[in-house]
Amino acid sequence: MAAERIPLVAYLVLEPEPHLVAQKCETCGARFFDRRNGCGSCGGRSFEPAPVATAGHLRAYSIVHRAAPGVAVPFVSAIVEAADGTTVRANLVEVPADPAAIRLGMPLRLVTYPVGADSEGTECIAFGFAPAAR
Amino acid sequence: MSEETSMSDSVWILGTSMTRFGRHEGLDVVDLASEAALGALDDGGVTVYDLDALACGTLFAANAGVGQQLLGQIGQTGISVYNVANACATGATALRVAVMAIRSGEASMAMALGVEKMGKMGLLGSTPKGAGRAKVFEPSGRFGSVRSVDGILGTKTMPGVFGQAGMRYAHDHPGVGFEQFAKIAHKNHLHSVLNPLAQYRKPFSLAEIKASPMVAYPNTLLMCCPTGDGAAAAVLVSGERLSTLSTDQRRRAVKLSASVLTSDPYVEGGQVQPDVNTLTRNAADAAYEQAGVDPGDLDLVELHDCFASAELIHYDNLRLCEPGGAGDFIDSGAPCRDGAVPVNVSGGLISKGHPIGATGVANVYEIATHLRGEAGDRQIPDARVGLAHVIGLGSSCAVHILERSAA
Numbered sequence: 001m002a003a004e005r006i007p008l009v010a011y012l013v014l015e016p017e018p019h020l021v022a023q024k025c026e027t028c029g030a031r032f033f034d035r036r037n038g039c040g041s042c043g044g045r046s047f048e049p050a051p052v053a054t055a056g057h058l059r060a061y062s063i064v065h066r067a068a069p070g071v072a073v074p075f076v077s078a079i080v081e082a083a084d085g086t087t088v089r090a091n092l093v094e095v096p097a098d099p100a101a102i103r104l105g106m107p108l109r110l111v112t113y114p115v116g117a118d119s120e121g122t123e124c125i126a127f128g129f130a131p132a133a134r
Numbered sequence: 135m136s137e138e139t140s141m142s143d144s145v146w147i148l149g150t151s152m153t154r155f156g157r158h159e160g161l162d163v164v165d166l167a168s169e170a171a172l173g174a175l176d177d178g179g180v181t182v183y184d185l186d187a188l189a190c191g192t193l194f195a196a197n198a199g200v201g202q203q204l205l206g207q208i209g210q211t212g213i214s215v216y217n218v219a220n221a222c223a224t225g226a227t228a229l230r231v232a233v234m235a236i237r238s239g240e241a242s243m244a245m246a247l248g249v250e251k252m253g254k255m256g257l258l259g260s261t262p263k264g265a266g267r268a269k270v271f272e273p274s275g276r277f278g279s280v281r282s283v284d285g286i287l288g289t290k291t292m293p294g295v296f297g298q299a300g301m302r303y304a305h306d307h308p309g310v311g312f313e314q315f316a317k318i319a320h321k322n323h324l325h326s327v328l329n330p331l332a333q334y335r336k337p338f339s340l341a342e343i344k345a346s347p348m349v350a351y352p353n354t355l356l357m358c359c360p361t362g363d364g365a366a367a368a369v370l371v372s373g374e375r376l377s378t379l380s381t382d383q384r385r386r387a388v389k390l391s392a393s394v395l396t397s398d399p400y401v402e403g404g405q406v407q408p409d410v411n412t413l414t415r416n417a418a419d420a421a422y423e424q425a426g427v428d429p430g431d432l433d434l435v436e437l438h439d440c441f442a443s444a445e446l447i448h449y450d451n452l453r454l455c456e457p458g459g460a461g462d463f464i465d466s467g468a469p470c471r472d473g474a475v476p477v478n479v480s481g482g483l484i485s486k487g488h489p490i491g492a493t494g495v496a497n498v499y500e501i502a503t504h505l506r507g508e509a510g511d512r513q514i515p516d517a518r519v520g521l522a523h524v525i526g527l528g529s530s531c532a533v534h535i536l537e538r539s540a541a
Contacts (some may be wrong), residue, residue, distance in 0.1 A: 009273075009277045009283065009287070036406070041400040044187060051184065059305055060407070061301055061304035061351075062289060062293070062294040062351055063348070063350065063351035064291065065347070065376060066284055066293070068260035075285055077294050077298065077350075078288060079288075089406035091285070099352075116281070118271045119270060127287075
């Protein structure tokens with residue numbers, strides 16, 4: 001039987017091409033990744049799914065050397081501004097955890113990779129951001 | 135305006151005290167709270183029987199009724215007790231509650247107390263071991279996650295979040311980076327050498343700060359506040375009641391000319407990286423207006439330097455420097471104790487320490503002590519106006535402006 005895959009978070013969509021989906025306020029257009037009770041920006045009550053651009057640039061980062069037990073360090077935590085203006089947080093991947101290798105403003109693209117499987121063999125798929133091909 | 139008129143409808147600090155910050159093995163939250171509370175009452179020349187209300191801020195013991203436990207030790211007078219918790223703004227929120235009690239006319243004298251017992255608590259904001267490990271993946275929570283995302287979708291640890299906040303400023307302002315953050319920690323560790331109540335009192339060279347173990351770039355260990363224990367208290371009084379007290383009490387009273395608490399308005403991106411800037415700017419602007427004070431009038435500032443990267447961005451948020459000029463501000467030495475706008479002459483959270491609930495009251499203790507001319511070796515000469523700022527992630531920001539008595 002073919003191994004199943006499941007996204008790490010509900011706002012990551014794997015098919016046909018991996019991308020993030022925000023809940024977009026139908027009144028003001030604010031975008032959120034979590035389950036919503038209303039809009040924090042305008043108080044609106046209705047939302048529609050909105051795909052988030054997979055291209056973006058590095059707005060800020062921190063190279064984390066101390067974390068909870070079980071979390072592999074160092075890793076690069078990145079704040080990414082997607083091309084459509086949505087802000088996303090994820091690890092910066094395919095880059096050494098070294099400030100000399102990281103440039104604020106560098107162009108990035110969304111990538112996915114497996115982060116373990118459960119007892120039934122379902123593979124968990126996470127997302128991160130990697131340097132965009134120049 | 136006569137002294138008599140200006141004293142009515144106003145709020146004053148009559149007495150204030152704090153414990154030393156650090157490790158207090160053998161003392162519990164109530165011991166620490168009692169020391170600060172009795173100290174503040176003695177300093178103000180009043181007793182617990184003079185108080186109309188108590189606001190008690192503590193975070194990790196928030197459900198323990200610490201305010202009532204305190205009165206159980208120093209005098210169960212039956213007054214209103216408000217136990218408050220508001221992340222790192224907990225102490226400042228207690229202060230706000232006491233101010234509101236007096237401004238509303240329901241109390242003429244109230245105590246604000248902040249206390250925390252943290253011990254060696256370690257890294258805040260990290261996920262506990264084993265959290266989110268499911269045998270079978272099933273989406274849960276508001277993000278529909280199937281396992282812990284810590285270290286995969288970035289970080290929510292405090293040094294990392296504030297590191298990112300500093301790097302975001304660096305993104306927009308060339309000339310800001312690791313060097314500037316290191317200079318801030320260097321300054322604050324130098325300042326605390328003069329403060330007998332600080333957790334650390336050891337100077338470190340710039341090279342030592344840069345070479346200390348990296349916690350979350352750009353913040354090295356010596357750029358991060360420690361966890362610790364401590365308490366601080368302030369007795370607040372209405373201008374009307376102050377006018378009935380002794381000449382010496384009136385002379386030492388410090389005017390609380392602005393008291394503001396904000397939360398974070400919506401900004402794009404706030405859901406993934408807390409915006410600690412907008413609510414600070416809003417609080418500062420409201421406080422300057424309330425007090426009728428300009429940033430240029432400030433003789434000293436105690437601001438929320440939980441991490442060196444946080445202090446830098448608040449130079450700009452509190453309008454202490456030219457817009458965008460926080461890098462030049464630290465490079466010029468302006469926030470050093472002999473500079474144009476001394477910032478964190480107590481040592482700040484980085485070096486004085488940050489027992490969470492106590493911090494927002496301890497900052498006000500520091501400012502008041504300078505305005506009274508009683509800060510000893512670390513006294514900023516002829517200080518007349520000061521500002522205290524606190525941020526609790528999530529987020530809350532408190533700004534208080536204090537002025538020396540005209541008497």
